[in-house]
Structures are given as C-alpha cells and as structure tokens.
Amino acid sequence: MKHPTPKATRHVNQNEGLIFEKSSPGKAAWKLPPLDVPEVDTAKLLGEAERKDLGHMPEVSEIEIIRHFTRLSTWNYAIDLGMYPLGSCTMKYNPRVNEAVARVEGIANGHPYQPEKISQGALRIIKTLSECLIEITGMDAITLQPAAGAHGEMTGLLMVRAYHESKGNARKKILIPDSAHGTNPATAAMVGYAVENLKSDSRGMVDIASLQAQMNEDVAALMLTNPNTLGVFEQDIHKIADILHAKGGLLYMDGANMNALVGKVRPGDFGVDVMHLNLHKTFSTPHGGGGPGSGPVAIKKALEPFLPKPVVVTKPDGTLGFEYNRPHSVGRVRAFYGNFGMFVRALAYIQANGPDGLRQTTEDAVLNANYIRKGLEGTYDLPYSTPTMHEVVFSDKVQAKKGVRTMDIAKRLIDYGFHPYTTAFPLIVPGALMIEPTESESKEEMDLFIDAMKSIAQEVEEDAQTVLDAPHSTRVSRLDETAAARKPVLRWKLA
C-alpha cells in the first residue's frame, strides 16, 4: 500500500445550536470586582441617554461558551489540519511563536497614544520590519499603515495619483490585465480612476503589443500581479516597465504572489515603482477566517514625499518617533499606525527564517507547485504551458464534457480530506482550478492530494453523479446560496 494512512476518515462531531438558543436569564460567565468608588445614579447622570434594555443578548455560563465555540471550531477546515491549496491566498503554516510574542504584555497592551519615550519597543519593531521589507522588495521606502492588501492597493494608487498631480496632471486611467484580482479594478475606482482592461497573450502574460497600443499620457499606472494569477512570471517585465516609464506612467505591483520571489528576485530591481505586500500571505500571519491582514506599501524614492502620515523617523537624540509634518502626504488611510499586531508576527517570521530560510521557503513553494503540476498534467487540462512558479492553474475542460465543473471537483475534494483549490479564477481560464500548495506541504501530503485529484478524475469518467452530489461526508451538504441571497436572513430573531 502506497500510503499506510489515508488522508481522512469520518468521525462523530458535536451538534450545536445558536448561542441565543442556549441563553436563559440568570446564567452568567462574568464577574466584576467590587466597585472601589461610590456607586452612581445612572438615571441622574445620563438622563434620556440611559439605556434600559439590551435586547436579546445571551446569558450563558463559561463552560457553555467554551463548548459552543470549540464545537463550532471542529466544523472548520484549517491549515493546522492539512493542505489548503487555495491559489493566490498563500495558505502557509502560521508559526505559534508569532502568537506568543504578539501577546507579551508591553506589546499587547501598548496604547497608540502613549508617549514616544515609552513606545520605543513598538517603534523599533516598526522600524526593523520596515527595513527588512524594504530589503526584501528592493524598494526605497515603505508604509505599514494599510490594514490589508486591498487597502494597500488604495494607498499605493493614492500615492501614484499624488505623484502625477505633483507633475501637474493626475491622469485618467489605470491599466489592469484581465487576469487580475477583483480588488485591483475596485481600488482604481475608489481612487477616482477609470479602469482599462489589458488582455493577456497566448503565454498568459501581458500582451506587449496591446500595452504599447494602450499606453499613453492618460495612463497613470499599470497594476500588475507578478507572478500573475496563472503563476507565471512576466518575463518581459522590464519591457513593460520601460513602456510605462517612457510615457511617464508608473508600474504598480500587486504583491499577492510575493511568496514566489522572496530572496530570489526583488521587484525594485525589475522596474516596479510601487507595490503592496500581504503580511497575511507571504509573511505567515494567520488568516483567521478572513482577517486581519496587513498591506504594507513599498515605493521608490520619487514617491516618498507622498507616504501616508505619520512616518517613523530617528530623532537627533537617537530615539525613534513619529513625523507628522509631511506636507505632500496623501494623508491618513487608517487611525493610528496600522495592524501593529501583524507587524510583530511578520517580523518574528522573518527572524525565524533569516536570509537562507526565506530563500529556501521560496524555492520549496515553487518546487511544490511544479510537483503538483507534473503530477496532474495529463489528468487535467493545462491551458497555459508556460513555466509555473508558486501556483498552477488547470481547467475543467476534460471533466466538463461529463457535465462536471471545477466547483464540483472542488466539493468532491472535501470528501478526500482536503480544502478545495481556488475555483473559477482567474477569469481568463474558463473553469479554472487554481492550486497553490505553498512551501508548508510535505511530499507525502502532496502525493495524497495528487492521488485524490486523480481519483476524482476517474470518478468523473465512471460515476459523475458522485462528484456532482459532493460533498458526502460533511455535516451539511451543498447549501442553497440562491435562496440565501433572494431572501436574506442575516441575523437570528426570536421565533
């Protein structure tokens, strides 16, 4: 037997209702210390502003809360359980030392407005992480203020806009390849730019002739993901940069796929002017069911005056402080200084790796994606044969002939004990299966995944209905999303 232990087995897990259904008056999970100041008459202090009733807030005991959330947690899939090959999402291991150091007293309880004199620790963390990220990207300066990738995109485009305005013309549009993440066009719109699509060529890369034709003095920037969402490195990257720069445009790089590059190549060295990073992808901070993230924006010197304020500076006495006097700044994009807790985690990750570890990480991520590509080539259609970096995109072309689409295969994968890959994205591949294993997967785990995918392909041939009805082993079967959207029930109400 090739694998002595199969990937997954069914086992009993607990049912659990909504917390409101467990509530009854008189139960409590809290206890306040005795008040050491005089009691107050709330009616007198607050008058009409006094609240009398808190509605249907729950009343439950501590053990019930522990069981409630523990039971809910067992209904989730997680990286801690196994491979989570969501393309473009970089679901890598989240080291636990990161969590431990983020909870050290002075770091967890630091107030954003405490005097700089007693904030040197936090400022040092910001400074050190900034320096590391500048070196890793090959850029000149950075802001850590944006709260997530899309927020970073907005910040980056605000700086692009400020840069052009300083030259007397804000320009009108942003070029975005058809393979881009949805956040790119949504962001351009928020910054007041029109979006112009740029088509990909037969290799899945930016079509240079189209770029040349579409580039003019109205274009503020090109937003490019590199490697792009096909997992393909834009080989003509410098030509792309030159075409933009020749007409005064800027090259924005969406750093969502930076996991393919760290320690091997630096965007600053291949012509990028501004880019964002996702600390929750490349730098191992946990996704936590959808967030928090952190989206630092790294830039070239020419954009430095426009950084959001404040920026961290070294003062004449050698201590660190915030500089607010930044007349050309695009302003603030968030209160305080960003998702600081994520900075702590990202720095701990960089320290645990060092230069050699980061390079090996990137190499393993690319090695893993290529291993999966090799393992599944022939079983699934590979629409672009261009070399793969950190992720590989197949299509459901073969399986679609039997009426099975990418989402069906994804759902069947759940029965095999894996989280699905990203489905139906990028948009330029109809029926896409976008697979990013990251460096965190062992050869054994990937062999299991490849076997599962092959087995599903075989099922499609022999018994397509099993795949179409999947998943079969989860606590709920496929959910009625249409009904959910038609008559939205977005909160519990007392029956």
Place this chain on the structure above:
Amino acid sequence: MRYLPKSPADRDAMMKAIGVRSVDDLFAPIPAEYRLNRDLNIPRQMAESEIVDFFRQRSRENGDGYTSFLGAGAYFHYRPVIIDSLISRGEFLTAYTPYQAEISQGTLQSIFEFQTMVCELTGMEVANASMYDGSTGAAEAVMMAVRLTGRRSVVVARSLHPEYREVLGTYATHQGMPLTTVGFADNGRIDLKELEQSITPETACVLIQSPNFFGTIEDVDAIGEIAHKHGAMLVVSIAEAVSLGIVEPPRQADIIAMEAQSFGVPLGFGGPYCGVIATREKYVRQMPGRLVGQTVDKQGKRGFVLTLATREQHIRREKATSNICTNQALVALMVNIFMTVYGKVGLKELAKQNLAKTAYAASQFGKHGKVLFAGSPRFNEFVVTTSEDPYAVNSRLLGHKIVGGLPLRKFYPELGNAALWCCTELTTRSAIDTAAGLIAESERSVRTAKEEVEEVAR
C-alpha cells in the same frame, strides 16, 4: 529551516519527478539579470528562544507596567481569558475566508452570531462581518450614504475622532465628496445651529460620533431630526463599544459605523481592531464588506453561507460597493466571545462601573483642574484643563508610572491646556487619587509661581 517539512532526499525525489536538475532551473523564467545572487541583508536565522527574548526586550521598552488614563479611540478593558483560549484553536486561527461553506460552518455560524449581537446592541437591523477599523468603517459608511442618497457632500462633526476625520478626508478626496465640518458648542456637543446651517440639498449625510471624541454623549434625536428634515442621512460612529451597555444606541441613525476594540481586543499599539457597519435592512445592498446569511442544505438542514456577494469586488470589480476583501474576522471572533461572556446583564454592569469610575475621577480632578463640558452627559472620558501645559503634567505623572490624559492641543488648538482622560473598570481608585494629587500639586506650583511673580511686580 524548522517550518519546512522536507528532507534533502524529498527535494531530490521531487526534482527528479519534475525533470529538473536543480531548483534554480525552476527560476529560469526570471531573466538572469534580475535574479538576486546574494543573501538578503536581513537578520540571520534566529532560534525560537532568541525571538522570544527579542520581543520581551521590546516589551520592556514599551510602557510595560504603567497605569494609563488614555482612551481616545483605544480603550483598556479587561479581556476574559477564554477569548485567547478559543481564538487560538487552529480551526479558527488558521482557516481562510469561509468561501467553502460545507467545511467552514464554524466560522460562518460565529459570524452570524456576531452580526446578530451587533444588531441587538446598536438597534440596527443588519450588520456586516467586519471592516478594518472604526476609522475606515466610518469612511465607508459615508460612501454608502452617498450611494444611497445620490447626493455628494458630507457634513462632519468636529467632535468626531480627529484621525477618523483625517481618514475620511483621504477617502473623500478623489471621489468628489466635499466635506464641511461643524464645531461643538460650550456643552461639548455638536453645535446644532451651525449644523442646521451647514446642511444643503446636496448633503448626503451628517457624520457624528457618540459618545464623541470628548466622551460627551450627543443629542442624537435632535441631530437626526435636523438631518432627516433635509433629506440627509445620519451616520453615527461609535468608538467606545462598552458605552452600548448603558447608553441608549443611536436608533435614529441610518448607518452606524462602530469600532468594537473595547470588546475584548488588545490595545496592541493601535491594531488590529474591529470595525463593523450596521444599518437598516432596506440599505443592505449598498453595504460594503462580507455578510453571512442563513440558508438550508439539500436535506433542509440549517446552515450558513457568505451571501449577497454581488456587492463585492470579486464579482463586481470596479462597480463593487467597496474594494474590501480581507476583513478582521479573527478579531470579530474576539468581539463575539466578549459579547457572549458579558451578555445582557454583564455588559450593563461593566458599563456602569466605567461610568462610576469616570464620575469619581471627574469629581476629583474637578477640585483642582477645570472639567470642561460638564453640563452634558458623558460615558468614560472627560476633558480637564490645567494651568500647566498638560505635557508637563504628564511628564510628572510618568515619573510615578502613570500615563496621563491625551493633550488635545495637537487636534484642538483652541482648547489650550486641555487633555482627554479616560477611566475604565480597570482604573483603580488609588491611581485616580494619585493622578488627582499630582494635578493638585501642579496647580499649586503654578499658583505659587504666579504669586511670586505678582509679589515681585508689587
């Protein structure tokens, strides 16, 4: 590298399977001239014990062991232990956005409960799964009002958190949304007359904060009436969520943008926090951010899914309600657990303790300094004016390991020597008494100095 699960033999076997001789062959698509042929100039690989030491050292340099009277949008409340026990479960911590509902029911149900509790506390009908924070949430709420009314200009209270105002300014710049600021009256509340004059037929919404930046509870009824009379919406920002335990929520609001950090989220030097937008059901399709809805599976069993995604960027691209993708899910889970722990009765008692501590502190401080805006109800913050520069007062306090109130001159030059103080359930009477004593000392020393000057003058 201890996070990488491969032996050299594994790598060799994989390369052989792929058909490459070295891993560098896999990087061949990157033009050689850009490849980095040296080590990154970053700190060397460190052992776990060294990493822990590094951050403990930074912690010691970071106000560890101080008692603080700072609030101003970031509040120090007690965090029940079970919050971290539960959010540390890998199934919550290391899961992605719950797009695959069948294996994400834990996250989805918890968000559904979060949305419900936010509705109960704010008096709204729907709430989203979270926004980045209170500042960006307020800006997005304003943009939502602009879409809903088809009007473009915005009236903002000057008593809204100054950094929230800055963020709104950044967001508004390129969307053609002119902002008008309305000042506050002597009672610390928005100047109603000025408000009335500032609203035009082009005003999409009025944005206020309550309790406002000074801790003063606004007369939301009166403000709502003025806004609605002119066809504008009322958007209310709530920065101190614990206030909802004892302060009537702004039920007249059309949209509420809340910062829920007070509910179990560490101060963390300013983030990550948890914004959330709540509104009326009829406005839900213009709401930004993720939403979880209840539905059934093929067997009719209750389940939860992400819903109304046609508002979002991955479907609508440049026509989406917002570009937001990643939100603050794990932080929202902290908030959810906190709300569950305190619940219907605990939240009220917690809020009452905040109120009592603050009332006591204001009465003690008032004996020496001048407490501003005393005529209006407040929650857990108050403004004190001292004769001495508050930075000087604070540096005296710092010597006693106390971080004093936030000097307001930076944001409100007209308030001179005023500072914003905050008390929570964690502020002890002895800390309040010590701080009050030091303020008394400062007042005495200023008085003595003044008398000496007068003496010389005579």
